[in-house]
Amino acid sequence: MEKKTEHYDVVIVGGGPGGMTAALYAGRARLKTLLIEKSLIGGMATYTSEVENYPGFPEPIDGTELMKSFDKQFRRFGVNVxxxxxxxxxxxxxxxxxxxxRTDYVAKAVVIATGNKSRLTGAKNEDKFLNDKGISFCATCDAARNTGKRIMVIGSGDAAIEEGTFLTKFASEVIVSVMHDEGIMDANKVAQEKALANPKMKFMWNTVVESFEGEEELKQVVLKNIKTGELIPMDVDTCFLFIGYVPNTKMFEGLIDMTSRGYIKTNEDMETSCTGIFAVGDCRDKTLRQIATAVGDGAVAGYMAEKYVEEMDYVQKEIFEAKGLTMAFVYNAIDAVDREFLSRAEKAQELHKGKLGLRRIDIYKSDRIACRLDYSKTPSLIFMQDGKVIENVTDLSAIENKIAEMVAKHG
Amino acid sequence: MAEKSLDCLGEACPIPLVKAQKEMERMAVNDVLIVNVDHSCAMKNLPDWARSAGHAVEIEEVGEGEWDIIIQKLK
Structure with a gap:
């Protein structure tokens, strides 16, 4: 099977709230935009039963419902999915x-919005019960199936406590395994109070999972008390893991800079260490991972991608598609010596008007245009014939003579 | 390269996954299975499982809330 090739201005990898917002901004800027999602549009946000802190929705809204609205909105702007x-x-x-x-998508700019995936406990037999065999990461997906059943939740963060509380609407009993001392949870205070007051919730303090047991399906979770070492077998139908997340960034190792935990490093414009690649949302190195912050990241990345594509198009048209002899003067506008050479280049060009063009390339804010010309230092003068570099001059002491010589030879 | 369709419309998780797993066992390498689903949950667990099992997966959105999950058996 031969691979197809398609061309885009911007390709967004990941269809969670961050990726969809980037798509919305890029699409609205009339860029040819593609969003690629590996399964369900909405990402991890669809795992949340009640979103209470996304502004604009005064009543709690189901994560999947909220993501459907995001989906509808960005598709209005002609984004391909x-x-x-x-x-x-x-x-x-x-x-x-x-x-x-099947396809290679060639893009000018890429936005990485690959998000997070749920962390596993690493306990014995865990892999036997993944993929709907009794270990779940999604309360909204598997709640109805646990009606009247006894279930377990591992963890004490917002997801564990809020989703655990949601599950009490279906299950007969929800056992929560918390590794901290009695009464200590990582979740927000409101969620903690609700959970402690819920008669269907039972807390097992100072415990972690030792092993998962069962034949085809999960039957029992063996907890271990980390203080006493005591093993506590508990029969449950489903065990929900909410013990944090790991970023989906493995495939970008070696391509872009990441933290030791695999989160992508960006600046505040969402630019990664690799020019033209932006990163947004949960896979990015940041403090707070929420729908609200992913949306903010996405807006910035969509806007920056637009600027980047504009710049690339300009360079393409003005420099690489220019006819005849052109010189690109690469300089740093805050350097006095550079500016002096620029005015000498401008005067010299005046003498040969009509025979060669001049493009001023200032690297002060960004040197990515100059990089495409393989500049090594400022100031330098790069001569181009019909869009191809013919000479890169870094010794500008006799700049006027050099320009005259090039015009005589190629002009 | 044979192609087979599996209608799971109206079926909730984990039925589409279990049906697809059984069907895949009967298929030869490089055969293609197309699973029709309309339960969004199947969009999470079915592609996840198929990829972790080493197969290639693509999804076509057939209509609003209706998808074809295309799985090519690779081993």
């Missing part, structure tokens, strides 16, 4: 290629 998984991203000087099983 492909539901498949990305295998890798390849980078060369001016394009980024997002590769899937």
């Amino acid at each position: 492909k539901l498949t998984d990305v295998r890798e991203i390849r980078v060369d000087c001016c394009t980024r290629t997002v590769s899937t099983f």
